[in-house]
Amino acid sequence: MNLEENFSIKELTTLKVGGEARYFGVLRSASDIEEAQAFAKQKRLPVFVLGGGSNVVASSGTIDALVLKNEIFGKEILEETENSVLIKVGAGEDWDEFVAFCVERGFIGVEALSAIPGTVGGSPIQNIGAYGSEASHVIDSVEVFDMEDSLLKIFSKEDCDFSYRDSVFKKNLGKFVVANVTFRLSKNTDINIPDYPGVKENLNTEKPNLFDIRQTIIKIRGSKLPDPKVVPNVGSFFKNPIVSIEEFEKIKEEYPDIKNFSAGKGYIKIPAGWLIEAAGLKGSSFGKVGTYKNNALVLVNEGDATFEDIIEAQEKIKEAVKEKFGIELEREPILIK
Ligand code: NAP
Numbered sequence: 001m002n003l004e005e006n007f008s009i010k011e012l013t014t015l016k017v018g019g020e021a022r023y024f025g026v027l028r029s030a031s032d033i034e035e036a037q038a039f040a041k042q043k044r045l046p047v048f049v050l051g052g053g054s055n056v057v058a059s060s061g062t063i064d065a066l067v068l069k070n071e072i073f074g075k076e077i078l079e080e081t082e083n084s085v086l087i088k089v090g091a092g093e094d095w096d097e098f099v100a101f102c103v104e105r106g107f108i109g110v111e112a113l114s115a116i117p118g119t120v121g122g123s124p125i126q127n128i129g130a131y132g133s134e135a136s137h138v139i140d141s142v143e144v145f146d147m148e149d150s151l152l153k154i155f156s157k158e159d160c161d162f163s164y165r166d167s168v169f170k171k172n173l174g175k176f177v178v179a180n181v182t183f184r185l186s187k188n189t190d191i192n193i194p195d196y197p198g199v200k201e202n203l204n205t206e207k208p209n210l211f212d213i214r215q216t217i218i219k220i221r222g223s224k225l226p227d228p229k230v231v232p233n234v235g236s237f238f239k240n241p242i243v244s245i246e247e248f249e250k251i252k253e254e255y256p257d258i259k260n261f262s263a264g265k266g267y268i269k270i271p272a273g274w275l276i277e278a279a280g281l282k283g284s285s286f287g288k289v290g291t292y293k294n295n296a297l298v299l300v301n302e303g304d305a306t307f308e309d310i311i312e313a314q315e316k317i318k319e320a321v322k323e324k325f326g327i328e329l330e331r332e333p334i335l336i337k
Contacts, residue, residue: 001025001032003039009058009067009336012050014117014228017307018058018336021048021067027092028071030152030179033145037177040066040147047147048336049177051091051119055126055234059337060307067336070121072179075101085185086140091121091178095128103210107185109138111210112194114217117228117235121178125169127162131194131217136162140184144169144176152179164263165239165332173334224295232301233292237314238272238329251325272321272329273297279320289313307337 007024010016027033040047046065071092079086085107089098095118099110112133123135124142142155161168169176191210202216226233248268252258263269273296282296288305292298299313318329
């Protein structure tokens with residue numbers, strides 16, 4: 001594997017901020033991961049892996065690390081029956097192209113996850129989710145390289161310890177590099193219509209097929225989210241806070257119209273976008289960084305913003321929400337520094 005020194009990674013992230021990686025290389029196979037790990041160990045450097053760069057915020061200056069771009073490609077159908085299919089997909093494959101591949105073949109389970117930027121390798125790390133679906137519902141196993149034990153390992157779905165936008169991989173960032181993900185998708189069964197605002201209203205049929213669902217989700221996302229190819233962003237910048245019912249009731253006394261959803265027994269999920277908007281910060285500008293006009297949860301780089309500008313905006317938003325609602329927002333994207 002060829003490694004480059006002092007390589008600018010800004011253009012490899014959808015937020016378009018960040019400095020130069022001390023070393024940079026492209027992964028094309030699982031054995032490249034092993035080679036990269038040996039190099040990083042010898043140089044005593046941490047390793048960061050970029051997929052689509054759609055969920056990372058990279059710091060300014062020299063990032064004293066080995067940054068790798070995952071380009072492990074390939075889709076292999078391992079098993080297919082009348083009712084299901086098992087597909088192994090390279091971590092570097094584009095996520096939305098994989099969704100399109102499934103929809104075209106009638107494989108059910110990822111259609112509501114249409115138009116999410118990033119790669120297949122990011123899907124188990126972040127347990128990507130949208131419109132009531134999440135990666136954990138369809139992941140069968142994940143093949144990773146363990147950077148501490150220097151071994152390729154297969155994690156079953158249970159081993160992945162998935163929870164809301166989280167996994168064992170996210171809890172141990174840097175320890176595992178995803179090589180391949182194996183998905184179990186259904187065939188010839190009922191399609192789930194997401195029970196989310198705007199979905200039913202935008203479907204012009206009561207019996208939608210996978211293609212109808214995909215097109216509807218693409219349309220809704222397109223109307224609410226900025227295209228990262230046009231306006232640099234990393235999607236949702238904060239997680240939806242989950243609070244106890246008691247805490248929620250207290251806030252509701254003061255703000256009766258607060259948007260909320262059940263998050264399991266005794267807990268309530270409050271959309272972070274609603275909180276930011278209610279704090280008066282939808283479409284606000286903080287110098288070179290702003291909250292998106294159609295969705296306060298998305299921070300946009302309004303032109304040559306730096307890492308510091310992003311963090312400053314993050315802190316201002318967190319302070320405003322904390323002051324108004326007493327809720328501590330948590331950043332969703334990962335920092336590379
Ligand atoms: P939306 O549909 O207006 O919903 C706002 C929030 O309310 C979402 O965060 C969603 O939680 C929650 N919600 C809405 N209907 C719900 C229901 N029936 N049951 C439980 N929770 C419900 O917001 P949106 O921003 O356009 O997002 C639509 C979907 O795309 C959401 O699932 C969102 O997570 C996903 N999305 C993800 C990203 C990302 O970068 N990760 C970016 C944009 C959108 P959940 O987030 O738990 O679904």
